[in-house]
Amino acid sequence: MKKLSTAIVYLYVAIGFGQEEYSSQRERMVNTQLRPRGIVHTATLNAMREVPRHEFVPESMKPAAYTDGPLPIGEGQTISQPYIVAYMTQELRLKSSDRVLEIGTGSGYQAAVLGQMVDSVYSIEIVGKLARTAKERLREMGYTNVHIKQGDGYHGWPTKAPFDAIMVTAGADTVPQPLIHQLKEGGRMIIPVGPHYGVRRLILFKKKKNKISTRQLIPVRFVPFTRKKGKQRQN
């Protein structure tokens, strides 16, 4: 009996220590990967500090969850580098009252980061298995304002439109026009655009008085935006 209770105490200490470890890894991630590269938006930094990235990667990847790069999440897909997640989030200039559409749920990590900062998030994932896993994970973690569905994000989510902001987290060769239509007046959209198998560039679109302005941002690498389930390609 004594042995058992000692074991339980050790287990609690180990779990507690593990969690503290992860939160200090997040703090280090913020201070070494994000701030020095120009992430200054307070709500973005707070969300990056709070969302437990290690819960969104496969068990074997947990020790690497806070490293400075993308990680595989299964089905040939990846969770983006923390800096890219923070950069895209910051560029959208989000307000706490915003409704946001994400295309490419993947693990659900980016959706959780957004969910931490805005009123509601709608996220679409084309691979059924990833959509189901992310939905279940976010439900268990208590992200009640993040809604996920399986489907081709090219068409956006017409019944929930318009959106204050749209983030596409798969690399497109052309900009899906339905997404532009689903932006509110004053809305912003960020999307990696460029040829498949190459370096793409993040483009920021803004809709003002029904005119669209564009700004080219940094070059990035992303898994491709696909149109048919089962045709995923890696670049």
Ligand code: SAH
């Ligand atoms: N935001 C994710 C990572 C995105 S990886 C995260 O935080 O983990 C890109 C994702 O886009 C992949 O899961 C891929 O299956 C998905 N995807 C590709 N084309 C799509 C499309 N047309 N509609 C919806 N999702 C798509």
